[in-house]
Amino acid sequence: MTETLSSIDAWLSQFVHEYLLFTVYSGLKALLILMPLFIVVAYYTLAERKVIGYMQIRKGPNRVGPKGLFQPFADMFKLMFKEIIIPTNSNKYLFIIAPVITFAPAMAAWAVIPFNDTLVFSNINAGLLYILAMTSIGVYGVIIAGWASNSKYALLGAMRSAAQIVAYEIAMGFALVGVLMVGGSLNLGEIVNRQAGGIGHWFFIPLLPLFFVYLISGVAETNRAPFDVAEGESEIVAGFHVEYSGMTFAVFFLAEYANMILIAMLCSLLFFGGWLSPVPDLLGDSIGWLFGKTAVFMLLFLWFRATFPRYRYDQIMRLGWKVLLPVTIFWLAVEGVAVYFKIGPWFV
Amino acid sequence: MIETVIFYVFAVATVVSATAVVTVKNPVHAALFLVLSFFTSAVIWMSLEAEFLAIALVLVYVGAVMVLFIFVVMMLDINVARLREGFVRYLPLGLLVAAIMLGLMLSVVTSDVFVLDAGSEPLPKPADYSNTKALGGVLYTDYVFAFEIAAVILLVAIIAAISLTMRKREKTKYQVPSEQIKVRKADRLRIVKMPSEEKR
Numbered sequence: 001m002t003e004t005l006s007s008i009d010a011w012l013s014q015f016v017h018e019y020l021l022f023t024v025y026s027g028l029k030a031l032l033i034l035m036p037l038f039i040v041v042a043y044y045t046l047a048e049r050k051v052i053g054y055m056q057i058r059k060g061p062n063r064v065g066p067k068g069l070f071q072p073f074a075d076m077f078k079l080m081f082k083e084i085i086i087p088t089n090s091n092k093y094l095f096i097i098a099p100v101i102t103f104a105p106a107m108a109a110w111a112v113i114p115f116n117d118t119l120v121f122s123n124i125n126a127g128l129l130y131i132l133a134m135t136s137i138g139v140y141g142v143i144i145a146g147w148a149s150n151s152k153y154a155l156l157g158a159m160r161s162a163a164q165i166v167a168y169e170i171a172m173g174f175a176l177v178g179v180l181m182v183g184g185s186l187n188l189g190e191i192v193n194r195q196a197g198g199i200g201h202w203f204f205i206p207l208l209p210l211f212f213v214y215l216i217s218g219v220a221e222t223n224r225a226p227f228d229v230a231e232g233e234s235e236i237v238a239g240f241h242v243e244y245s246g247m248t249f250a251v252f253f254l255a256e257y258a259n260m261i262l263i264a265m266l267c268s269l270l271f272f273g274g275w276l277s278p279v280p281d282l283l284g285d286s287i288g289w290l291f292g293k294t295a296v297f298m299l300l301f302l303w304f305r306a307t308f309p310r311y312r313y314d315q316i317m318r319l320g321w322k323v324l325l326p327v328t329i330f331w332l333a334v335e336g337v338a339v340y341f342k343i344g345p346w347f348v
Numbered sequence: 349m350i351e352t353v354i355f356y357v358f359a360v361a362t363v364v365s366a367t368a369v370v371t372v373k374n375p376v377h378a379a380l381f382l383v384l385s386f387f388t389s390a391v392i393w394m395s396l397e398a399e400f401l402a403i404a405l406v407l408v409y410v411g412a413v414m415v416l417f418i419f420v421v422m423m424l425d426i427n428v429a430r431l432r433e434g435f436v437r438y439l440p441l442g443l444l445v446a447a448i449m450l451g452l453m454l455s456v457v458t459s460d461v462f463v464l465d466a467g468s469e470p471l472p473k474p475a476d477y478s479n480t481k482a483l484g485g486v487l488y489t490d491y492v493f494a495f496e497i498a499a500v501i502l503l504v505a506i507i508a509a510i511s512l513t514m515r516k517r518e519k520t521k522y523q524v525p526s527e528q529i530k531v532r533k534a535d536r537l538r539i540v541k542m543p544s545e546e547k548r
Contacts, residue, residue: 019350094380125478129403136411140383143415147376147422155422162419166412173407186480318525 029121033110041257042072048302055306082246087150094148099251102141106255109134109262114189116275116287127188128176139165142230146240157239161230167320168217174328175214178207179270181335182346192274199278204271206346209331211271213324218263222256224301226308227316260301268293355395362388379418386410397473400480
């Protein structure tokens with residue numbers, strides 16, 4: 001009797017020490033990444049409205065708090081207290097689960113993002129592949145939302161989104177193949193460290209076409225203007241999330257903005273040296289560089305939205321399959337030659 | 349210990365979702381269950397330290413193939429009642445196929461190749477071991493011909509699929525972007541000079 005008790009006790013103490021503490025510790029680390037992310041997302045929405053406002057010679061939101069700084073909180077509380085309406089004849093479980101399916105991979109992708117040499121939640125070898133896999137799951141939220149809503153507009157949005165994401169994921173994957181050919185690794189931290197030695201060593205110089213392909217397909221993958229045909233408010237009202245209200249809508253919104261920030265951060269990590277300083281002799285490497293570069297790309301997303309009219313659907317397909325894909329394949333061949341002859345300072 | 353718990357949770361999820369693929373009535377639900385079973389099998393592969401295969405499974409099958417699959421299933425107007433006809437008629441054939449597959453699987457599992465030594469678990473690899481690198485090394489050295497033959501077969505399949513569906517149809521309307529770009533203002537717009545209306 002006492003033996004069984006002591007063995008249970010030993011098992012429990014092992015369980016608490018090894019697994020429970022580890023889980024709590026990892027949970028806290030995840031919170032340290034996700035909480036700032038949510039705050040950035042909240043203020044990114046405000047920045048979007050302000051930036052587009054100024055570009056269109058308006059003021060943007062300026063009523064809640066000084067200069068409108070508390071606007072995100074007002075939006076958040078409004079969405080929290082709104083009723084969640086589930087359409088009749090919709091598929092209830094799938095309808096509720098769709099925003100979750102969009103949201104979870106958008107958050108999970110952040111697990112492998114390195115913020116500097118040591119600050120990374122999970123430093124896995126296949127980091128780049130993991131990110132591609134996670135971002136490719138997000139489309140299910142859009143498809144399921146469109147199908148489960150029992151609405152023509154939503155279904156049309158889901159169809160457009162599915163075709164678009166499959167088309168651009170291929171170009172995006174090929175662009176990343178180029179990055180790992182230069183980087184010699186799938187680990188994001190190693191890819192950044194291979195770019196050490198100032199702005200001349202960053203990968204955007206040998207991979208300029210791939211960088212543009214990645215940026216364009218990143219915008220398309222996040223369903224942002226000018227590729228926002230899945231929402232297309234002028235033709236199909238709000239596309240896949242036309243039936244969503246309150247928090248369910250907010251979750252879609254959160255995932256979309258988190259994905260935009262993720263693409264911006266990946267652009268700066270993979271092509272612009274991440275946390276590395278452009279002039280290492282004068283200024284040191286710091287996490288500030290990463291955030292600064294990310295902010296520039298985040299601004300680009302807003303700038304695109306204020307500038308470009310929406311693509312027509314056939315134009316989107318043409319750009320993805322007939323322009324971006326051949327460009328990436330051609331550049332991979334060029335890169336193969338460069339790798340073979342070890343053209344420096346990148347292909348050494 | 350925790351690995352065992354994770355394995356059983358995801359193994360049960362795999363079996364349940366794989367069963368649901370063939371038992372649920374709604375074809376879209378069936379396709380979604382197939383996605384789930386792919387995902388849970390990826391987790392099981394991950395727990396076997398085959399992280400490249402696991403991520404490739406999610407990336408290729410979950411992220412691309414099944415998206416197209418669901419796309420098509422949603423578009424089709426599938427008559428479920430007609431599909432359910434003739435269950436009894438096809439039952440003997442189905443049972444025969446099932447029995448053959450069961451026999452094949454049993455012969456594989458009980459063969460000498462896959463037998464596990466009692467009590468010897470495969471040792472976990474060190475943290476710096478890269479599954480991706482090991483796989484690439486084997487694939488591009490020992491099995492390079494098999495790999496390239498597979499690639500060529502796939503290429504042939506792609507070309508065959510495209511050539512089967514490519515056909516010139518009369519009356520198809522499509523745009524030629526180069527023509528659209530070449531258009532100049534003078535081609536479409538004629539400015540007519542007119543005297544302004546007189547004041548009365």
